[in-house]
Amino acid sequence: MRLAQRVLLGVAVGVLALIVFAALWPSVLATHDPLQTDVRSALLSPGGEHLFGTDQSGRDVYSRVVYGAGRSLGIGLLATGIALVGGLVLGSLAGLAPRGIDAAMMRINDVLMAFPEFLVALVVVAVLGPGPVNIAIAVTLAAGPVYIRLARVQTRTLRVAEHVEAARILGVAPARAFVRHVAPGVLGSLSVLATIGIGSSILAAAGLSFLGLGPSEPTPEWGLMLAGGRNVLGQAWWISVFPGIAITLTVVSATVVGRILRARGEGRVS
DSSP: OOHHHHHHHHHHHHHHHHHHHHHHOHHHHOSSOTTOOOGGGTTOOSOSSSTTOBOTTOOBHHHHHHHHHHHHHHHHHHHHHHHHHHHHHHHHHHHHSOHHHHHHHHHHHHHHHTSOHHHHHHHHHHHHOSSHHHHHHHHHHHHHHHHHHHHHHHHHHHTTSHHHHHHHHTTOOHHHHIIIIIHHHHHHHHHHHHHHHHHHHHHHHHHHHHTTOSOOTTOOOHHHHHHHTGGGTTTOTHHHHHHHHHHHHHHHHHHHHHHHHHHHHTTSOO
């Protein structure tokens, strides 16, 4: 790995570590109660007492960004985790199934993949209704087809590998051979994809929250904070800019780590 890539990976990992720390222990980093209002301090610009300024209700934007990491990252991790597990199960079943069942499952999967992920998530939320849980479900269903297709391809490749065939010749049951020799390889490929997918899930969840389909006020959530400052962007830019920066840094960092891991797995980075 070249020096530039090492530096880039180190910065990305550092940003993600900070975001995770903020999500787990927000009270350590926050300077104010994210829900405390003070109309006398409304729309204060960034300064010593309020690092990122205050919003229309006088709430500290920095503290809200810190506390918002937990919800935004939580939705992204939950959606990605469910998509990974669901993709592993359904994709592996398709890869092991007879040709007709495999073809039928993949045609349905291709139809879902033909639509943009955010559009699928938007339709699902419109059907289920707004809320953080429904957002996680929507993002999962939108991202799932990609995991299913990769799991299916990996399963079909690994099930005819030499070490799997050798295990079968030695009398290992097909189910046991799959669990011990095929599933770990499929899971490894999906894990690398999931690293990139976390950023996409966070971005999709923030977009749905921005449209008013996620948590409601006064919940500190990055997408909701973006929406809350759009009407006063010219007067108080900091209300939307800082949560936007948090989203951007998280998504870019997760994507950088995922792409470098994928390149290493493919042997393109030494």
